Amino acid sequence: MEDLVKFVQDEFIPKNDFPTFAAGDTITVYYEIKEGEKSRTQFFRGVVLQLRGTGRTQTFTIRKMSGTVGVERVFPLNLPAIQKIEVNKRGIVRRARIFYFRGLTGKKARIKERRG
Structure with a gap:
């Protein structure tokens, strides 16, 4: 059964090529919004929590x-509405999921930038 699910996912869900990013990185996601007959591009810039x-x-x-x-907003990586993802800053964090970031304010909410 698991092989069948994997086969269907590989065949029918298109693969998008986006840059690699991790928790702590600041990224901008450009996605398309449809309002009636019109569609427009909107962006969401923030820190990746997980x-x-x-x-x-x-x-x-x-x-x-x-x-x-x-x-906070959750995006599926293969959402067809996502047009592009830009990585603005690479952050240095020690965890894969930085939920503690929600409780920080002011200078404590800064994330050190990874160089290079």
């Missing part, structure tokens, strides 16, 4: 601050 799943069903969570309110 990468979850494997293969074609992989998702990632991004957190940004909108004023004083934190906004």
Whole structure:
């Protein structure tokens, strides 16, 4: 049964080529929004909190601050609406899932940048 699921995923879910990123990186996701007959491109820029799943069903969570309110969004990696992903900064973190980042404010919420 597991082989059948893997076969269907490989055959029917298209593979997108995006740059590699990890938790702690600041990325910008450009995605398409359809409003009635019109469609437009919107972007979401924030810090990657986690990468979850494997293969074609992989998702990632991004957190940004909108004023004083934190906004998180979960994107499937193979979402057809995603047009491109840009990696703005590479961050140095010691964990794969940085949920502790939600509770930090001010200078403590900074992530050191990886050079090179």
